[in-house]
Amino acid sequence: MVGTTRTFELFRFADTVQSVTAEVRCGEPPTMGDERYYAAEIVLKSDFVTGRVDLWVSLEDLDEWERCLDTLQAEEGVEWPAGGRGAWLAVLPEDPVEVTVHDSPSTQIAVRVPIDVASDWLEENRLRLDHVRKAVAPAS
Known part of the structure; x- marks a missing residue:
């Protein structure tokens, strides 16, 4: 399937009214320096605001997201991805879960x-x- 790009959700926070997801395009990733990055978007949908913001996801970012899930399970807040490359989000595992999407620095x-x-x-x-990791495994 050379040249085929498929989109997978890396995460989804959703209820019946609103959602925040990250969609990762898996296929042939561009290379930036020594790291391979995959095009992605954080997608926010609600009755009040809907928007998309681009970001790039590396294999290291996937590992970091796994650590974030562990931290969320311990009922602590997280910020992802690290590094200040662009868009990021903060998640607080409260009731309700609070997700803040930051379009920074643009x-x-x-x-x-x-x-x-x-x-x-x-x-x-x-x-x-796991699905995203399997999708990028042949290219890594």
């Missing part, structure tokens, strides 16, 4: 979304991470 706009996630949201996001 517009410096941040949108905070409280989301009543399902009880299995951590397990579902671990499965999404």
